[in-house]
Amino acid sequence: MPRTRHRQGRLGPPRRRRLTASLGDRISALGGVVVIAVGLALAAIVEQAVMPPAARHAVADRRPVHVRHSRTPRPAPSRSSPSRAPVSPAVQLSRKVExxxxxxRSRVARRDYGVGALPTPIVRLTRMDRARTWAFGTETIPPPRGMTVMPESSLYVAQRTRAGWQVALAGTPQFTTLxxxxPAAVVPAGERPVLERFSAAxxxxxxTGLMLPWGVGQSWTLLATDDGVSGFDGGDGRxxxxxxxxxxxxxxxAAGHGLVLLIHPNGLATEYYQMSDVTKVRDGDLVKRGDYLGRTGTEQPCGGGEAPQRMVRFAVTDATGTMRLDHFQLGGWTLRETAAATFAERAGVRVDAGNPLLNFGATPPSPAPAPSGSPSPGRTPKSGPPSVRVPDVPLPGGSPGAVV
Structure with a gap:
């Protein structure tokens, strides 16, 4: 009987072929995976290089996102915060003057204006030294809207110390002290004497030794205004x-309208309001008799509104404010202000409001009728009922003017 040969440890041809085929398939599959991975990597590189940035971003998740807010309120910024710019000395000064x-001055202003509340004062800085420790300027309390009156105003001088600005208004002992x-850069030597006399009140x-505020030999119309103030208009309006x-x-x-104060050598002052084209002479400079100051107008830049009639509002003042015009002598006339009327007298001739007044210049007036009482010029309220004016009476020949 033939012997059968057993092949241990060796594979026959069919089985070997099956194993070889399986291994080749695995290698082929692995190669495919590698190729796909390399392809994807190359595709990503190409995408990064070719496609615009906006197209490469993933689509945003549009689901609502709930943000948890803190219930602790944010603190309000403090004025003393280092992030805020420091307040300049000029701004500090303006606030202090106000x-x-x-x-x-509010009590007097409220009385004169006849109101309870006042607008914010207008503070004007005229001069300040380089060290910003001394200042000189003016202040004005504007009249309420719709009120055409002479504004309340004054001068001030101020010194800055460690405690802040010390401000003194004209008419007070502190004003003269400061x-x-x-320093001369703030108050020049030429101004000190007249400012001291003005403040002494x-x-x-x-x-007064003054003429009327227009050309000598010209006649301007005397106009009815508020108490303590005369209105004038005529000629070329200069x-x-x-x-x-x-x-x-x-x-x-900025248009050249303003309120002008002229302090004379004896300390008396005259004030002019409702002017246009005001002179550009620097504050504190000396002007001479007859120098141009401005033109009659209707605008009142210090408050109140536009006046219904062109004029210059004229007043005699001291450091405390407008004074009654009664018995002051200007331009050859004695001005009179009573409860019934404001008028001018000269040698028995009387000129009432609405009539022309001739400027005789700065000459002593002719003897006028003796006043009924002792002259007592003083400050008068701007409020209250309007004065009743004496009717105009024409002169013989039909020309309006004085009442003889």
Missing amino acids: TVVLAE LRKA ADPPLD VLAPGDGRIYRLCSS
């Missing part, structure tokens, strides 16, 4: 200085 003015200590001379003095602008506009 405070002082309302504390010292005035004498202020002594009894003013009735014979308002002229009635005498020598130092000029100061108390408030003004």
